[in-house]
Amino acid sequence: MMEIYNTDCIKIADISVLPYKQFYMQVDNLLFYKHNHCVNYFAVPQGDGFLSICCIANDSNHKIYIVAHNEVDNLEALTAKHYAMHVFEREMHENYGITFDDHPWLKPVRYPANRYNRDECIENYPFYSIDSDDLHEVGVGPIHAGIIEPGHFRFICNGEKVLHLEIMLGYQHRGIESLMLAKKHQLQRAVLAESISGDTAIGHSLTYTSIMESLSGKSLPDRIQLERIIALELERIAIHIGDTSALCLDIAYQLGQVACEALRTIVINTTQAWCGNRFGKGFIRLAGTHYPLTADMAELILKNINDVERRYREVTDLMFNLPSVLSRFEGIGEVTVKQAELVGLTGMAARMAGVNRDIRASHPFLYYRNLKFEPVVLDTGDVMARALLRRDEVFQSIQIVRDLLEKHRVLQNESIPKPDYQLSLQANSLCISLIEGWRGEICHVALTDETGEVYHYKIKDPSLHNWMGLALAVRNQEISDFPICNKSFNLSYCGHDL
Amino acid sequence: MILREAKVLKSHGIQYIPDISTVELTPLFRGRPEISSEITTEEGRYVSGLCPTGAISATPFSIDLGKCVFCKECEFAISNKIRFTNDYKIAANKREALIIEAGSVNPMVLDANEMRKVIRDYFGHALKLRQVSAAGDNACEMELNASGNVNFDLGRYGIEFFASPRHCDGVVITGPVSENMAEPLQICYDAIPEPKLVILVGTDAISGGIFIGSKALNRSFLSKYPVDLYVPGNPVHPLTFINGILSLIGKNNK
Numbered sequence A: 001m002m003e004i005y006n007t008d009c010i011k012i013a014d015i016s017v018l019p020y021k022q023f024y025m026q027v028d029n030l031l032f033y034k035h036n037h038c039v040n041y042f043a044v045p046q047g048d049g050f051l052s053i054c055c056i057a058n059d060s061n062h063k064i065y066i067v068a069h070n071e072v073d074n075l076e077a078l079t080a081k082h083y084a085m086h087v088f089e090r091e092m093h094e095n096y097g098i099t100f101d102d103h104p105w106l107k108p109v110r111y112p113a114n115r116y117n118r119d120e121c122i123e124n125y126p127f128y129s130i131d132s133d134d135l136h137e138v139g140v141g142p143i144h145a146g147i148i149e150p151g152h153f154r155f156i157c158n159g160e161k162v163l164h165l166e167i168m169l170g171y172q173h174r175g176i177e178s179l180m181l182a183k184k185h186q187l188q189r190a191v192l193a194e195s196i197s198g199d200t201a202i203g204h205s206l207t208y209t210s211i212m213e214s215l216s217g218k219s220l221p222d223r224i225q226l227e228r229i230i231a232l233e234l235e236r237i238a239i240h241i242g243d244t245s246a247l248c249l250d251i252a253y254q255l256g257q258v259a260c261e262a263l264r265t266i267v268i269n270t271t272q273a274w275c276g277n278r279f280g281k282g283f284i285r286l287a288g289t290h291y292p293l294t295a296d297m298a299e300l301i302l303k304n305i306n307d308v309e310r311r312y313r314e315v316t317d318l319m320f321n322l323p324s325v326l327s328r329f330e331g332i333g334e335v336t337v338k339q340a341e342l343v344g345l346t347g348m349a350a351r352m353a354g355v356n357r358d359i360r361a362s363h364p365f366l367y368y369r370n371l372k373f374e375p376v377v378l379d380t381g382d383v384m385a386r387a388l389l390r391r392d393e394v395f396q397s398i399q400i401v402r403d404l405l406e407k408h409r410v411l412q413n414e415s416i417p418k419p420d421y422q423l424s425l426q427a428n429s430l431c432i433s434l435i436e437g438w439r440g441e442i443c444h445v446a447l448t449d450e451t452g453e454v455y456h457y458k459i460k461d462p463s464l465h466n467w468m469g470l471a472l473a474v475r476n477q478e479i480s481d482f483p484i485c486n487k488s489f490n491l492s493y494c495g496h497d498l
Numbered sequence B: 001m002i003l004r005e006a007k008v009l010k011s012h013g014i015q016y017i018p019d020i021s022t023v024e025l026t027p028l029f030r031g032r033p034e035i036s037s038e039i040t041t042e043e044g045r046y047v048s049g050l051c052p053t054g055a056i057s058a059t060p061f062s063i064d065l066g067k068c069v070f071c072k073e074c075e076f077a078i079s080n081k082i083r084f085t086n087d088y089k090i091a092a093n094k095r096e097a098l099i100i101e102a103g104s105v106n107p108m109v110l111d112a113n114e115m116r117k118v119i120r121d122y123f124g125h126a127l128k129l130r131q132v133s134a135a136g137d138n139a140c141e142m143e144l145n146a147s148g149n150v151n152f153d154l155g156r157y158g159i160e161f162f163a164s165p166r167h168c169d170g171v172v173i174t175g176p177v178s179e180n181m182a183e184p185l186q187i188c189y190d191a192i193p194e195p196k197l198v199i200l201v202g203t204d205a206i207s208g209g210i211f212i213g214s215k216a217l218n219r220s221f222l223s224k225y226p227v228d229l230y231v232p233g234n235p236v237h238p239l240t241f242i243n244g245i246l247s248l249i250g251k252n253n254k
């Protein structure tokens, strides 16, 4: 079994390919420990068959274990024992027809264009149903009431109470993983990475650029690593504040809604002042930047985050003391720590339910390698926890940005390279990159062939795991609480569908 | 409690932008490009090879904003010949009008002759829109939501996004239109009563953007119906969207 660290490159030939039985045992043993979780498990077409690579992250010693096999038929499903593996095995089955025995939930994931079985299509998704005269079903979507991405939610209800929610996705599938290979220019791929999930343009771009830079053997000056973290944390601050606003909207608390809306505007306009785009598109580039952080811009960022911090504190102090807010947040949409561990929630969805999982601490990247970082972890697992986690992370990230701006003063005369889109990549290699975006753990893996060309690119948005968290959260809730539960998770449809 | 609310309100201040058509954006914002007429064939070829979405045609030189993802790489390559200005009024009601030629420094305005007469007759005072994200990446969607927020306040013009297509006057499409969304989009469009508008928001919707060539798309819907407004951007800035809509329904001429 191979042990590597975040953004390490390894030779594909050095990965030991085990007979499936042995592979199963090894993964089973690893996942027995709570500090281990699977960050990616995917099949790569190779010759007539497939190489299936499983990457398991150890949250306590920074390591990532790589295990592989190449069998395809009647594999004993890991999901039967480790439920968090469900989506990986479903994906392998859907994409390539790899078969699993005893998989309890072998459902389609996203109906990709190049799926193995073209007869399966989104119109005839096999919904779970319960035969009973007392129950009824409610279908919502793909198109929803507001301006929001499409997805279908199928509820089985007993009166007003939700017994079961099944979430069917795939409407947003654009074939990004295939395009990552079809579009050969590294700039094109950078633009694609920004579009995996436009609300996480910086998070996904950083994951992509980290892989490419590592495969090309480039090491970046401290200054650019630090500036990238500032950009990433600004993205987190903006979205968390926007989500606070959205949560207020859903409970008709207008003051909180409009105050936070305006604060989010300040943050994204700061990003726009820095790079010309409110979402940071066109910002993160390979091996360099067009937008070095100047002293003036650093000052603007500092001024704006200080202002935002003060005002966000005012409004959150107010809202989290209002009985009318608390009664709509507390005890709604609970996820237990056991459920969170079982389905492998990541990022915010894990940390609000008592699971300490944050790549910034467990597998530090870029300038986080030089920082001590302690994640915020709450344990009530309800809408309240998800709202409070955002509040606490906003203040935490503002403090991080402030500290980084302070450190930046001594670095700001360091020269900083321009982007380079002609990176030559190590041949026959695999690189895995993990970044903690605002939703959680983003994981990309790239494999190169003997000429150094990327022949497989795997993308995982944290939403891939976390949708199951939402489905569990609404069990035994009033169906009318679905919108606030959904909002409190704010998961990505396109990041899931790719 | 009241005191604390007053404090929040005081800090909040007045947020709405009084004049949505004259407010200036930060200098680095990437809006309408200006291209020097002195651009050489060689330079044109070079940047058209660089452009991630094939938005640049080298001879004669032009940038198609319907394909451009506003990455600004062409400007970085030949900054003395191409400059992205912060002019955010880049919507058009004709596809060709999105093509910016070398030497052109004119602001972009809608062509009233090309407009269907019903638009201003029916929708000049109030407009209800149904948004459909057809594989949009949630950036344009968030900007459309922002159009209605306290800063941009689209609602003041009688323009709003609505849930039921049956209560709406048109569809605002974001995203390159995936195969899996083709049917829902069609069903939604069919549910909107006549006369109805089709508005494409974002480069992905207008041309497919960076997704051009993907097998996962099905853009046949877009060849079936006339498009009333193209709003380019990656994502579209709320000011681009609002000004575009106001020009379309003739509200900004008053």
Ligand code: SF4
Pocket (backbone or CB within 6 Å): B050, B051, B052, B053, B054, B055, B056, B063, B064, B067, B068, B069, B070, B071, B072, B073, B074, B075
């Ligand atoms: S800014 Fe537009 S035209 Fe220029 S390179 Fe980027 S996509 Fe092409």
